[in-house]
Amino acid sequence: MDEFDIVVIGAGVAGLSAAATAARRGARVAVVEKLGAGGQIMTVERIENFPGAVEPVAGFELGPAMQEQAEQAGAEFLLDAVEEVLLDGPARVLRCSQGEITARALIVAAGSSRRALGVPGEERLEGRGVSHCASCDGPLHRGKTVAVIGGGDSAFDEALILATHAGQVLLIHRGESFRAAKPTVEKVSALENVRICLNSTVEEIIGDNVVQGLLVRDRITGASRRESVDGVFVYVGLEPNTDFLKGKLDLAEDGRVLTDRFMQTSVPGVFAAGDIRHASVALLAEAAGDGATAAIAALNYLGEGFEKARAAE
Ligand code: NAP
DSSP: OEEEEEEEEOOBHHHHHHHHHHHHTTOOEEEEESSOTBGGGGGOSOBOOSTTOSSOBOHHHHHHHHHHHHHHHTOEEEEOOEEEEEOSSSSEEEEETTEEEEEEEEEEOOOEEEOOOOOTTTTTTBTTTEESOHHHHGGGGTTSEEEEEOSSHHHHHHHHHHTTTSSEEEEEOSSSSOSSOHHHHHHHHTOTTEEEEOSEEEEEEEOSSSOOEEEEEETTTOOEEEEEOSEEEEOOOEEESOGGGTTTSOBOTTSOBOOOTTOBOSSTTEEEOSTTBTTOOOOHHHHHHHHHHHHHHHHHHHHHHHHHHHHHO
């Protein structure tokens, strides 16, 4: 059983920022991640709002760069899935698929997963035309018609990417106004190969082995129609990855972790950072800031114990 000063769950922007900050200050830090470094940004082709990114940066470049920076600071990376956390005793114990890890302080930065639409055909055709990654799967639909579902920043950012590959992009939104930033909405609306359908809900994704179309209902007239599409990109929001925390610490009604402004959760020595945190604005700059704040708070929590442990080594 490995014991660390601080264990970070999740190698997204928040987790990597926390790991680099804590390791740079001399803590023995491990990051436990089940996939790869970067989290949600690994599927994002153009990030324009990260501080200092004068030119758009690709998420699949930023993620590994942040991992390298954290490793250079001394953080260790463990590719493993956390199945359970035990927060009652003096140490935080993480039961992972490959064994147990203990830490004196824990930073939860496990992020979110894309919400499913929950309509017939979606699960069956996942990876066969149903996608959540425009930069990965957009080139497969060159010259064809694809649909983007959602009215938030993700839907509009990804519609911009898809419009460079597909012949036509159908943006389908259930409401009549958008949550996405106005300048992006204007940019997408001005594209000749984008058609926006408001007040429309997707009732079914149609196709035998691959996506062939959508059943779309007009919420005003109640009429349903079939739209022929070759791909469907679903961006209908995020669900926090907090199932493993239920009953262990206080969660908000939306399932996100409640913290104070120092990222301290309801359990002393357990911190949360990034879009898993209640009231997060889900911007990358915030995730990086959350991670740094959580790291400093965790070091302060360890306090003298941390200094003594380091001196004894
Ligand atoms: P979001 O902001 O929660 O938007 C989700 C969209 O999906 C909304 O338009 C919502 O409609 C719609 N929706 C939800 N459930 C639906 C359903 N069952 N059927 C049909 N439509 C449904 O999600 P997001 O766009 O993934 O963004 C998540 C967070 O990340 C946000 O805070 C966003 O600002 C941030 N983000 C920022 C950037 C950036 O800064 N460039 C990029 C990506 C994400 P209603 O509006 O009717 O509820």
